[in-house]
Structure formats: structure tokens, C-alpha cells
Amino acid sequence: MNYKVGSLFAGVGGVCLGFKNAVNEQGGYQLVWANELDENAGKTYQHNFEHTLIAGDIEKIVKPEREQDERLRAEFVAKKATILAQPIDILTGGFPCQAFSIAGGRKGFDDHRGNLFYSIIDLVNQLHETTHKPRVLFLENVKNLRGHDKGRTYQVIKSELEGAGYTIKDAVLNTKEYTNLPQNRERLFIVCFLHQADADRFTMFDRLDTFKLKHSDSKRKDNIANLLDLESNKQQLQPYYYTAEKYPNYFLTQAQYDNIPADKRKKERINISEQITDEFEFYQVRRGMYVRKNANGVCPTLTANMGTGGHNVALIKVQDGVRKLTPEETFKLQGFPIGNGYSLPEKMANGQLYKQAGNAVSVDLITLIANELLVVLQACD
DSSP states (O other): OEEEEEEESOTTSHHHHHHHHOOBTTBEEEEEEEEEOOHHHHHHHHHHOOSEEEESOHHHHHOGGGOOSHHHHHHHHHHHHHHHTSOOSEEEEOOOOTTTSTTTTOOGGGSGGGGGHHHHHHHHHHHHHHSOOOSEEEEEEEGGGTTGGGGHHHHHHHHHHHHTTOEEEEEEEEHHHHSSOOBOOEEEEEEEESSHHHHHHOOGGGOGGGGOOOOOHHHHHHHHHHHSOOSOOTTTSGGGBOOTTTOGGGBOOHHHHHHSOTTTSOSSOOBHHHHOOOTTOOEEEETTTEEEEOGGGSBOOOOTTTTSOSSSOOEEEETTEEEEOOHHHHHHHTTOOBTTTBOOOTTOOHHHHHHHHHHSOOHHHHHHHHHHHHHHHHHHO
């Protein structure tokens, strides 16, 4: 038996791919539809999935009367009908995290993006009226959601979910601890069950220690080598290399640094050719002020803005210099099997691809949870 999945805020399909990969001898999941507002993310999604992508603002899809333009309102009505016509067992939603993240200013419900959570509740209630409520809600967000506004924001979210009839199980999981993906990425997972029997059987979050992996240094290096392109040279990947011509302030000799007036020079001299020395390690030029090797030998959390500037970008040492990660590498660090069933659109700008990877979820982590969830659903049928 395959359980039907609908996906909100689908991005480039990290959650969808995670569920698609979760399968056992009794069945798995069937992706029915997905929704995404961002046009470029939608192009990458459609490039890799065959099922229906319902593009557009989910707020206006669930409440088309909010659209003033008559033509657009008719389009939203049609999209809403498409969603409601297809009963689903699981509704997933990595609702926008910028409103709750440190990088996004943590404005919460004062940020419009924070209020997009209510579109999930609206859709659940509408599905109840037309077919049935999803048996499971699978939600994901930044770990800071729990503590935002001294915990009050999350209490509102839990209250809304419980009011819709769901029992909530939640946990913060770090990609580097539960998968072979070498990325430090902590995320809050909220799994909500309509039936108490399902909730009682889902004990994964109560025994997370049993799912943690032990990574030796050699295993860590193997994981990095499997994901990064360490064979290509500067001629092949020239746009990604850091050079003194492109970033003169990142290659300062001691003499050059000393010649800068004291009131204009930075506290620390930066010369990445001297300070980025170890292969199979990840570095950053933090806020353009100093070089830091990332702790634990894994990639720092990939962010949506990593393609917009020269600082706080993950850098690696390769045989002929120092370069930043390519878009393909950032997708691989999120678990997307580039070259093995998943590919990036050829004419997509790199800035958009970096943004998409930074906004994505770690596919392997989704698969881990989805597999545990699958066993629960099967046991209760």
C-alpha cells in the first residue's frame, strides 16, 4: 500500500524526495501534488518530478477571495479545487522559516511569512469538509521556532494543531548526527497524528540516541570525497575559485596589511592562501573579518544567501587553490542525488540555485523519519 502525500512549500522537493525514497516490502508513499510559490524553485522541482506542481500563493489558493484581480481569483479557485479533489494521507509543509530564524530577524508572526503557517490549518479544515483530514501532518522549521518570543510562538502553533485534532510529536535533529551528510544543520521536526494509535506507536523521537551515527575521521573524509568534486581543477571550475584579483582583501600579505592606516585596517589580517590549509575541511571568512575552520570537520549550515556575497560562504582547499562550493555540491550536501536521478536546470542562475539549496531540507534525514513513520502507519492499518 502506498500512502498519498501532498506537499506545501515544496521548494525543490527535498521533503518530497525524502518520502519518495522511504519504502519497504509492504509499500511506501505516492506523491500526489505539491505547491510552491517561488518560480525558480518550481522550475527545479518540475525538472525532477512528474506529479502535479500547483504553483502560486497558498494563502490565496486556500482563500481565493483575497485576490482582487478577477482573472487571478478564478485561477486560484481552480487550483484550490485541484487540491481538494484529491484526498491525501499525509500533508507535509516546511513553512517559511525566515520569520523565526536568527538570519531572518526572528520577527515571527509579525513577519508575513510567519503567518503562512495558518494556511496549513486552513487547508486541513477544508480537506475535512471535502474528503478527510490528512492522517499525518509532517512539518519542518528552524530550531529557533521553539524558543521564539520566549516559547509563546510555538505554543500558538501547537494550540492550533491540537485544535485541528492532532497529537504532536516534535524533536530537533541535526543532519550531521543522523546521516552521512557532512553538514551541521539543526531543524525542528513536528509530526502530528490525527489518530492516537498512530501517535502512540511513533516513538522515534523518544529514542533518538539509537539513530545517531558514529563518524570516524576516515569515514568523515570519505563522505566529503563522495559529495564534493575534488578532481576538477581551476581551469574547469574557475568561477568558484578565490583569487587575489577577485578578492584582494582576502589575500593580504603582512606588508600590505601594515601599510593600511590603523584606523581603516581590520583587527585580523586575512590571507586565505595561508590560513586555509587543510583538505577535507570547511572554512568561512566570517563577516569578512577573520577566517574560521568549521568545528567537527563538517560543512556549516547552508543558507539561502550564500550566493549573494563573498563572506560566510563555505570554502574548501583543493589541490590548486581555494574555492567555494559549486551549486551541485551544495545540493549534494543536502542529499540530492545529482547525476543519479536528480539534476539542476541548465539555464538557472547560480544565485538562484544556491538559494534553493540553502532553503532545502536534508533529504536523507527526511527519509529516515519517513521510514519510521511508514512502519507506524502500516502497523495501524
